[in-house]
Amino acid sequence: MSYESLKDIKLVKTSFKNQTAILTLNKPPVNALFIDLYNDISRALDILEGMSEVRAIILTGSDRVFSAGMDLKAVGKASPEEMLELMEIGYNFFQRMERYPKPTIAAVKGFALGGGLALAIVCDFRIAGENATFGLPESRLGFPLLWGVTNLFLRTVSRGPGLDLLLTGRNITAREALQYNLVKSVVPDDKVLEEALNLADQINQNLPPFAAKAIKSVLYEASRETSPRKVFDIENRHVWEILNKINLKAWLREYLEKK
Numbered sequence: 369m370s371y372e373s374l375k376d377i378k379l380v381k382t383s384f385k386n387q388t389a390i391l392t393l394n395k396p397p398v399n400a401l402f403i404d405l406y407n408d409i410s411r412a413l414d415i416l417e418g419m420s421e422v423r424a425i426i427l428t429g430s431d432r433v434f435s436a437g438m439d440l441k442a443v444g445k446a447s448p449e450e451m452l453e454l455m456e457i458g459y460n461f462f463q464r465m466e467r468y469p470k471p472t473i474a475a476v477k478g479f480a481l482g483g484g485l486a487l488a489i490v491c492d493f494r495i496a497g498e499n500a501t502f503g504l505p506e507s508r509l510g511f512p513l514l515w516g517v518t519n520l521f522l523r524t525v526s527r528g529p530g531l532d533l534l535l536t537g538r539n540i541t542a543r544e545a546l547q548y549n550l551v552k553s554v555v556p557d558d559k560v561l562e563e564a565l566n567l568a569d570q571i572n573q574n575l576p577p578f579a580a581k582a583i584k585s586v587l588y589e590a591s592r593e594t595s596p597r598k599v600f601d602i603e604n605r606h607v608w609e610i611l612n613k614i615n616l617k618a619w620l621r622e623y624l625e626k627k
Contacts, residue, residue, distance in 0.1 A: 373415050379408040382416075387423040388568040389416050390561070392430075399429050400439035401483040403454055406461045413468060423577065424568035425468070427491055428475040428561060429484075437482025437506065438514075458483075458515035465490040466520060467588055469581035471571050475564040477557050481539070482506045485550075486517045489524050492584070494550065495564045496542040497557035502550060503539035523591060525549050578613055582606045 374382040381392045391412055393399040409427075416422050429435055446454065465472065465487075474480075474491035481503045488494050488502075496502075504513070512534070513521055522530055529548040533540070542554045555563045571580070586606050590599045 374412060377408045377412050379405050380412045382412055384422070385565055386569060387421060387572045388426060388565060389419075389422045389424075390426045390428065390565075392428050393435060396430075398433045398436035398479070399484070400436055400442070401458075401487070402439040402442045403450075403457055406457050410461060410464065413464070417469060420577070422470070423572045423575075423580070424471045424473065426473045426475050426561070426564045426568060427487070428564070429478065431477050431557070433478040433484075434474070434476045434480040434500070435484030435487055436479050437484045437486075455515065462486065462490050462515045462517055462520075467584070469584060471568070471580050471584070473564045473567055475560045476500045476502075476551070477560050479503075483514070486513065486515065486521070489517065489520060489550070493552045493564075493567060494545075495560055495567065496545060496551040496554050497560045498542055498554055499557055500542040500545070500551075500554075501539050502533075502542075502545045503537070504533045505537055505539075507534045508537045578610065582610055 379393070379395045381394045383390045383392070391409065393405070393409075395405050399405070413425070416425060443451070443454070472491040472493070474488040474494045476488055476494060477497040477500055479501050480488045481501070482505055485502050485504060506514070512518065525533075525548050529550075532538075533548075540548070542551065545551045546554050552567075553563065575583075586603055589602045593599050593602065
């Protein structure tokens with residue numbers, strides 16, 4: 369798979385800056401989530417995972433909308449079998465996103481609602497434009513969070529803000545999202561991508577090429593454990609894998625010489 373393969377993906381446009389790939393959702397008018405968009409995002413991520421020169425991913429939408437969530441028109445036409453397929457694809461997609469080995473950053477302008485908010489949350493970081501809007505309107509239909517995202521949602525915000533969004537169904541501003549820990553920072557709308565790229569550059573310059581995958585894997589696995597010993601064993605397993613990839617003495621010497 370190559371750069372040429374990325375050009376065949378219709379619903380996600382890919383561009384590059386430094387060591388970062390920028391994935392722009394391209395399903396007008398609102399980047400609604402359904403099997404087609406899940407599949408195209410997944411295809412792009414699979415290709416980029418194999419590109420060693422790409423070390424971070426930014427996911428963004430249009431100036432007006434990041435993603436308005438699940439495609440309700442398509443859902444209304446779906447058969448029960450298609451709905452089951454959608455739920456399974458959605459679950460696998462969000463698990464894949466959370467475990468993705470490269471750092472991911474959501475650059476959010478406009479609306480991030482329902483599944484669109486879940487898509488932002490599953491990224492490692494979220495940069496919001498000052499006019500961005502966040503919400504979980506599916507609760508108005510009687511639905512809880514879907515696709516196994518509830519655990520991640522409650523690890524991102526506390527129970528109070530989580531219930532606020534789910535029970536009231538109200539939309540919140542970028543500033544409220546910052547207070548709720550939904551986003552890392554809020555910047556002018558025309559600076560969102562620039563801020564996301566700056567964060568990606570900071571990560572890329574700080575981490576050795578092999579480090580992001582290990583760090584993210586430890587956090588993913590450890591967040592699902594309650595035993596300190598099991599967490600310690602997870603850490604040690606990944607440290608052992610790293611020690612088998614590098615010459616520790618030479619690596620430390622090189623690191624100290626750079627300081």
